[in-house]
Amino acid sequence: MSNHTFTHLDALESESIHIMREVAAECKNPALLFSGGKDSIVMLRLAEKAFRPAKFPFPLVHIDTEHNFPEVIATRDKLAADLGERLIVRSLEDSIRRGTIVIKNPDLPRNPFQSVTLLETIAEFGFDACMGGARRDEEKARAKERIFSFRDEFGQWDPKNQRPELWDIYNTRVHNGENIRVFPISNWTEMDIWQYIGREKLYIPSIYYAHQREVIRRGNSVIPVSDLVQPKPGEKVEVLSVRFRTVGDVTCTAPVESTASNVEEIIAETATTRITERGATRMDDQTSDASMELRKKEGYF
């Protein structure tokens, strides 16, 4: 053993592969949630490591808010096509047309409504397990969530009624109508993700790298100008060198000022940054101390 070097990335990778194979073997009808963001791109590579030379024993699923960055959607489609894997896309617009989502203003952030379309998609296909790329270092509600996170018929997470998780022996059993969310990269940090993207030379959307972008300063955040976000009277549009640390809803994802134009430079910045990933970039998580916890209880990832 002493002549082998088994690094933290090797350990995390092997753990994630093991989790994905348990899902494939024990769940009847699993799916892998894939958005085209960096964490889900890592998930896709892990699925290749777990199942090649065969095809994935599950489809890729994206719940599209239609508030996404075009570069991310293009990456989503390219990577699914390159791998020859089946991609199912369901849109919040479908739920809005059906009347199951009622929104007052179509331009407002849509993350709170994602859970509705996700639950409808789970019902449509009868998925009993959905794998997602959430990480425990992102947020304190996630820090207390299991790798195999059990959900009731309403898709709700009950933080005080979680199954104990011991060793690497996972309990995947559910009754009909219930399902589990599985987080194979629970133990990865933002730094691990970037190191793995570098090691595996993964293709990621260009907006993760520094680029010139029109932005508006609002409070402590820099907001990208887009079709959905226009300057209010008195606000000044600036062009800054920025990159995105997360890519979510365009109306509530803020970039950070940066000149890091490749993975090595991003790793160097990540090592010295003093702000958490969500603290820097997600306005929807700053509204209250328990925002994420509340959304998870409603069935959000």
Place this chain on the structure above:
Amino acid sequence: MSNTTQLLRFITAGSVDDGKSTLIGRLLHDSKSIFEDQYSAISKTSEKRGMTAVDLSLLTDGLQAEREQGITIDVAYRYFATPRRKFIIGDTPGHEQYTRNMVTAASTANLVVILIDARRGVLVQTRRHTYLASLVGVPHIVLAVNKMDMVDYSQARFDEIVTEYKAFAAQLNLRDITCIPLSALVGDMVVDRGEQLNWYQGPTLMEKLESVEIDHDVNTTDFRFPVQWVCRPQTEEYHDFRGFMGRIEAGEVSVGDEITVLPSGRSSKVKEIVTLDGNLQTAFAPQSITITLNDEIDISRGDMFVKADAMPTVAKEFGAMMCWLSETPLDKNRKYLVKHTTRTAKCLFSSVDYRVDVNTLEQHTNPSVNMNDIVRVAMKVQQPLAFDHYKRNRASGSFIVIDEASNNTVAAGMIV
């Protein structure tokens, strides 16, 4: 942190009074793993509560659900890294569910930090934590004698505590114990050495965490490969490909090695070790790999590949130490499910021999089995399992018990 750092999982055992949250906060703070937005949030809360200094214990403060309902969720995981290692802390709250929580967190840990208040010395809970660490087989123990600032940094007091602790620990067959005097509040001997403990020559807590040898925490000699998934691509290119996918739980395997498939007992030779990054000549625990064999033999999920020179026991009956996790007591008349490596089988409890009082280590015979109880049981399973003594091999000696009616995980077991 580079691409060549190792991963260490550890847990902290102790109550709020011992300064556990402060210690975790101190480790995160002094290793510069706290972000500004987190720090400003806890500064504000500290100020609101009328404190003069920032209360680092707030970093591990709970969820809204916990605060509102006065409950604690069993394990929270926290992450930090130094240039030498990446760390995962399993942070367990104290209180009455402690046994279950600690067993859960300890099951994946390389190391446990057991906290003692230097003023109070070795307490009942110290014995409990140490017993549970030995039961779950945590390979490395650090006794952190905290609040040394409250006993004038007295070497005599530290030595007294260490002597008492080691006398107790000697009964439990623990192989690696390190005792460190420290002050989490002031910061002495956590990350920095400080000025007050110059009589102590050993490592700081962080130095210990960064340097403890963990390569041999997994069994490196007895090859164990539970089959998770059989890969049959059925494409033109891979028409005849039959790969057995899984993770090596112990030992290592090379191309050409003769392996035995359990429980059938059939043998074959390893043809290839396949990974996405190319075929390997040798693979070792805990790598996830795909194995192809020279012969076509019937193999499915739940089978285990081993080598003839290090065979596990294959049997339908075994004894185990078990921690009951569920609020619903064990019903000896019912059948349950046992999940052991990748095999799930019906099981029943033929006897419950005794319960261990985790505070005194006394054995009570003929007990009922309630949440947090540690019991010695004899079990029967419907299909044979290939298992090892837990002390020899954590991966092939552990199992969980599932209640088929609720689908809940109700117990954790260690084969003896």
